[in-house]
Amino acid sequence: MSKSETRRFVNLIRDVTVGRTLLTVEHDMGVVFGLADKIAVLVYGEVIAFDTPEAVRANPRVQEAYLGSVLAEQQAASAMGQGH
Amino acid sequence: MAIITIDQLTKSYRVYQKKEGLREAVRGLVSREYKTVEAVRGISLRVEPGEFIAFLGPNGAGKTTTLKLLSGVIYPTSGTATVMGFVPWKRDLEYRRRFALVMGQKNQLWWDLPAQESFRLHQQIYCISTSDYQRTLDELTSLLDVRNLLGRPVRELSLGERMKMKLIAASTNRPRA
Numbered sequence: 001m002s003k004s005e006t007r008r009f010v011n012l013i014r015d016v017t018v019g020r021t022l023l024t025v026e027h028d029m030g031v032v033f034g035l036a037d038k039i040a041v042l043v044y045g046e047v048i049a050f051d052t053p054e055a056v057r058a059n060p061r062v063q064e065a066y067l068g069s070v071l072a073e074q075q076a077a078s079a080m081g082q083g084h
Numbered sequence: 085m086a087i088i089t090i091d092q093l094t095k096s097y098r099v100y101q102k103k104e105g106l107r108e109a110v111r112g113l114v115s116r117e118y119k120t121v122e123a124v125r126g127i128s129l130r131v132e133p134g135e136f137i138a139f140l141g142p143n144g145a146g147k148t149t150t151l152k153l154l155s156g157v158i159y160p161t162s163g164t165a166t167v168m169g170f171v172p173w174k175r176d177l178e179y180r181r182r183f184a185l186v187m188g189q190k191n192q193l194w195w196d197l198p199a200q201e202s203f204r205l206h207q208q209i210y211c212i213s214t215s216d217y218q219r220t221l222d223e224l225t226s227l228l229d230v231r232n233l234l235g236r237p238v239r240e241l242s243l244g245e246r247m248k249m250k251l252i253a254a255s256t257n258r259p260r261a
Contacts, residue, residue: 009247014136015227016255021087021131023154025139025147032138038131042141042150045094045125056140065142 007031033057041065088131088154093163095124095149123149126163148187155185168260181210184254191246192253193238199249200234203256210257217256224252 006028013022014035026032032039033053041049041062049059056062101117102108124146131137139147152158154165156172156179165172170179193202200221207217225231228248238246 005244009244012228012248013251016224016251017259019134020259021133022136023088023131023139023151024137025151027140029140032140035136036138037136039138039140040129042127042139042145042147044144045122045127045146045149047127047129050129 003028003030007034010035085133086130087133088129088165088167090127090129090150090154090165091163092126092128093124093150093153093165094122094126094161095146095153095158096161097121097123124153124160151185155183156180157185181257182260184257184259186250186254191250193246193249195239196237198235199238199241199253202238202249202253206253206256212256212258216258220256220258221252224255228252 006026007030010024010026010031013024024036033056036053038051039049039053039056040047041056041059043065048061048065049056051059097120098118099121100112101119102112103117123144127146127150139150141147149158153160154167154172156175159173168179168182170176170182172179193199194205203217203221206212207214212220225234228251230245230248230252233241233245233249238249241249
């Protein structure tokens, strides 16, 4: 499905499951971060984060698991640049 | 009170390591090498009633395996879990009536039949009274705007329409909590 179809479909699921508990596996970050109350991030069979979308987005372990250390290096370089 | 509790849940699979060539194929008939794959490694979670939880992770992270464990499709290697007070892999009838599982890549609708025929099958499997079934069907087909498609063979529906029908099929038993 396209991204817009996925978003529409997840909204439909929410409509059908109002008041019920819902677990979903979804790779579309927009859907995950826009609609979920909490996100469980799994890597190699372990939960490395289980928290609200905001907290998961800011979690260094999640950033590293998904983006390698590139993001951390960019942030470090940016911080050093601001320091000079 | 949590509706789902998972405590140190693990699931390992023993996978046959097949080697290349006829000689190794014959050798494999008498002596096989296996590798243990740890799909889920000691996860613990608590989910409160009404929460919408998204599982995120790369392929092979254990997301679908966890959902299969929670729906009782497979047994864990170790650890515990309860959903609505039930241990999923004990597969109590009362538990199986109370949840729904939709797998995107699995089709639970008969391809050549109209979706309403598959819904009827679900009604029979779950022993749903005709009045309850009709009420649920009216509500969901109206909500998802597919009432006029109920009589059309599933193979003639668009992907989106098929997904709506799958959602209805999974909801005919009115999953609770």
